Amino acid sequence: MxxxxxxxxxxxxxxxxxxxxxxxxxxxxxxxxxxxxxxxxxxxxxxxxxxxHMYKKSTACLMNIRQWEDKTLRSYIARFNKETLSIDEADGKRLVEVFTNGLRKGKFLFSLYKNDPKTMSEVLYRATKYMNVEDALLA
Structure with a gap:
């Protein structure tokens, strides 16, 4: 104007x-x-x-996000992704480390350690496959 x-x-x-x-x-x-x-x-x-005003956070803020015992992998991913939107200049490798660190012990965490993913895209792809298998078994 x-x-x-x-x-x-x-x-x-x-x-x-x-x-x-x-x-x-x-x-x-x-x-x-x-x-x-x-x-x-x-x-x-x-x-x-x-x-x-919303100030950008550092990747260290993500260290507090955990997958609770009574919550699904899907809900953990949703909370994690929501928080990453407020992170300034998030490094992909660091995000993988923080995400993996917040997972509860189980088959999915074991599979990530077994075949070390390099990017968050790879982690989320594998998580989607894992959740689809879980959903199929529950159905």
Missing amino acids: HLQGVPDEIMCRAFPTTLKGPTRIWFSRLTPNSIGTFKELSAQFASHFIGG
């Missing part, structure tokens, strides 16, 4: 259409006519929501 030379009034009116959830609630609670320019609106928005 800045590049097109759109006036502040229009930018201020268009801004709330992009908001959802808590940001929309924050905007609706602003005192009417309390903001004069889009720059003021931007500054207030940034100062209010700067604390909610």
Whole structure:
């Protein structure tokens, strides 16, 4: 909008259409006519929501993820993958080590140690095959 030379009034009116959830609630609670320019609106928005910024974590944070005794391999993989999304510059080999470290003792862990996988793709492929066999046996 800045590049097109759109006036502040229009930018201020268009801004709330992009908001959802808590940001929309924050905007609706602003005192009417309390903001004069889009720059003021931007500054207030940034100062209010700067604390909610998600900072990237290191691979060390994944060391706390474990496959619990009463949980399936599928649920462990889901939690692990969700956490890896917040990791900054995750090294593939390190991810394999951390993932393997969090597995509970059993046939799948033994198979990983037996044929050392090099990438997370390989681990997840083998895990999928293992889970499909488990599902077939349960059915």
